[in-house]
Amino acid sequence: MTIYDVGEQTGAWFDLPGGGRLKLRTIAPEDWREIRMATVTKGPPEYVKLDGKYQRFQEEIENKDLQMEMIWDRTILDWEGILDRNGNPIPCTYEWKVRLMLMSAPDFRDFYNEKISALVEAESGDKAASEKNSQTGLTG
DSSP: OOOOOOOOOOOEEEEEESSOOEEEOOOHHHHHHHHHHHHEEEEEEEEEEEETTEEEEEEEEOOHHHHHHHHHHHEEEEESOBBTTTOOOOOOOHHHHHHTTTOOSHHHHHHHHHHHHHHHHHHHHHHHHHHHHHTTTTTO
């Protein structure tokens, strides 16, 4: 029997150096599908003669900046204790997620990248262990 966890991804909290914390999750396939639909368009068709026959080609045009922004929005779920220079809490909004990720100082972005990589690695390990267990007849 194969068991799939089809529940909503809850994410994991990570303590920020210097205080505060960040709740992250990995990108889900349904998120990626929605992001691609919003950020990929088709260019005009081109017809090229190959081997005496015309072939139709159509380029995909990706808005990579928007893709990254949407990925950050989907993977950064929440935060606590992130303050502006005046000590005011910064709200966890799409705009602020993008601003923090694009700051010239890389601290926030580096922390995010490190923790997302850890989550992806952990999920890969969980998947590999699950597959190994299913092949050997073990269940979790």
